[in-house]
Amino acid sequence: MALQERFLHNRWYHSTTQALFAEVCARQPDKPAIIFEDEEIPYRTLGDRVNQLSQGLLGLGVGKGDVVSMLPSPTPEFACLYFATLQVGAIINPLNLLWGVKEFQGVLPRNNPRVIVTVDHCGNRDYIQTLKSSIPDLQVDGERVSSGAVPGLSHLVCMSRQGLRHDGFLDFSELMGRGADWQQDTFDRLIRESRPTDIQFMCQTSGTTGLSKSALWDHRPPLATAHFGAKNLCYQESDAYINMSPFYHNSGLFGLNLNLTLAGSTLHLMEQFRPEQALKIIDRYKVTATFGFDSHWQGLLGAPGFSGYDFTISKAVLAGEPRSYDLVKDMCPEGATINNLYAQTENGPLVSLAEHDCMDYRIRKYTHGRPLAGVEVVIKDLETGGRVVQGQPGEICYRSPFLFRGYYRQEEETRQSFDEEGYFHSGDYGTFDNGYITFLGRLGGVLKTGGENVSTVRVTNLLLEIFQEAFDDAKTIGVPDEYWGSKIVAFVRPRTGYDLGSTRDIREACKGVMAIYEIPQEFLEWNGNWPVTPEGKIDFRKLDEEARSRLGLTD
Template identity: 65%
Template structure:
């Protein structure tokens, strides 16, 4: 089934609900989701999705309505995702790390008809957070709500893992249990009427330079991503995939679409990423595939007793510095397919992938692979906007058949994101050399030091090459400096806890191997894990603050 779908380009012609229903019908008894020891077959999963679809229809949700979620990576929200799309509505996951500023700014723009939220997660109370974000929120009983600032909002539904009930809020389990009869004919009609070009997803950008923008996806961008990822991974219908990501992140949605929609493979869910339980699950269940940010891989590898576990992952996608591939290769069994990638929300999100059959270790280690078929990449000078010579670093710009459909309610921002040649300006720094992309960080991670543009990502990569026998890992930040503009500072975790040499000796060792302006002014010793966000990304703001504090003491 998987290979036939790839050969037919089903990602281009079909919708997510159409492919999902076809998968469930073809594999009714196969395990679809495994969560906390409970297995749900594809047939049972489709039945649950149909029931929640009917619950949405009973609330008055219609084609084009927005269903906003504050989701945990659990079966309830997986079912809700497919049910929302099946009735032709638009799903909009919001980041659980946000505060009142982000929620109060984004919710009025996205205009949800219903919000489905966790009550408690990671020590936070999300019902209280919504009340603080929407101070005019009024409760009218049985989950019916209203808000002058979000006039579209009609209903508030809550998922409680502990079985709590909250006054004025509709409980998810009670809501679904109240469905008396599923109108299968109507649901099938809505599913069959869907088109690949229908808007089905509002994906929030990272918001690193301001309030998160709301990117609109039709069915093609996320299906193209899983289609080409499956090809690059040599994915089979026998894989077992563990999801390490939150469902408000692209990579969590990727796990749903790759396994439950396109491939018909078993998906293992965890309520939150915890390295030791994840490693136990990989060992016990013989997990074969996953996606991870750099910190996910480091977290798994640094679990005490890792060597005594069976690490059975043989199909791995990774996001991070190119050298992360060395770490992942050391963890996986011989012959594992390990692909690094470059992705961005606006391209749904995959832009490039390394190739599993590339035998050049240097290319695999130092680049993020080739652009997907049809994606055109150029590099433009970050100051002039002119194209730079091949191999020179600048802003990554691209034209693509998998692009988003604009930012909701922000036509000016959508228009300004493209230049006169029709290239989308990514805001990312990198180079494009002999057909391969190397992502060197956000432009915010490019610091101006002594008048030169310095990629902190590239500095870390070069230091790991220069000091391969002494440095286990490196993270580099820019610290404001009156003389240099930005002082380049590298935080170093040494091998076996060895003492870090002084700055002068380390700088001397870098001469002739790195550009003079790339050599850090300071090296700081770091012990233990890097600080990370719940998505598994390195928290560079925390590292920068720590480095500033350390330097202020000297």
């Protein structure tokens, strides 16, 4: 069934991920599914590799309801693991490569995986040692392992790009080899037995308010994101997509599902995001689509020789600030489809998305689109919990036909996330005005200054509007202050040829446009790129440290 027919029949709602993937492989066996380091992997070959790995997992005793945790790189091996885990009926659980031992020690006993599949090294981190430190009572008996802390654990598997072997870890290629005698009938039966309401995804929240929670999905949350994302991008089978996100992030899983599960298009992978490498891939293969955070787009634009590449991206999904909309529009060919979004892990993750045919420039730039079909959104007061007047800010709350199914083994946290009306409380600050969501930051990014709630995202957006000619970019944070509670601090990167000027003069220029309590008390000059996390998001912890240092603040 072609993509347009899948749209028409809402196959995302009535099918499983593994069933749709198998259909795509059967329909176009010779088409490139993945291109990685100049290797083209046709759908037939990818499907065979998934079946072979599935058989290997069955040989380890992995079956329905078991958890397979992965510390993945965005490579073909982990794409195969994703589909193979689902195909045998198990639950895929991507874990964040940025975590330290304390995070793994908190999450692994709760998730209780049967198998953990990991890279051995990424950057300068040793994940073999990290896992061993995170499971201090780990016992190794041949290829099997055991742990009192993680009682379900039976195997550790390592995917080493350098071909290294590690004690206590089964080699990924060996696991693949064990599945060489796979039988198609086995997987046809398993796919027939699967249901779209089966829980097969355990996705970690960002952990901004403490230890990461493990959100449970059936097939509808991730497939809804792929379905509505494809529709709003006017996606086609002929499109080609470059993945710039890690596979432990939901945006990386979006690339897998959009291309390999739903559309049957070609997915370009890179082991790590490197702007110049990405530009070469886009130019050589005439890639048409991608998703990116602010830092991805700025990295591409700032790469040496950007203007010399044929930048063919004409379908882009953004998770960033209004400034990013104009930046991406200028980078892409004229008439490109550029859609802002608002997303959360708990809704699989897409909540709202801009519309490609919206003709209002300000709506496209400054809002995060309309809720997906069936998603009900209200804004509730931070103090009273009641609904606010339309257009006023508060906590974004929603009900959805493809909401997560709760936090695994965290019944109380799940219960507290919903109110008596059945709305999920997102922990995000924003507005819902005339049908459009505007995300204004996490509630942790809402400062209480002088008794008023102030969104750091809103302050940044207003500064960039007021000083369009002088400010190249800005980021706003809050630092502790005995008088104000929180003092608003703006880092500003001036445009070439402009001096930042004094804080007093800048504040004076803001008066009458911004509320008095929104105007930053301090403006600090920033030169060069913003600090970013390996995920590609702005590293606000480093900005906070820099502000405290410059302002002479001590903990």
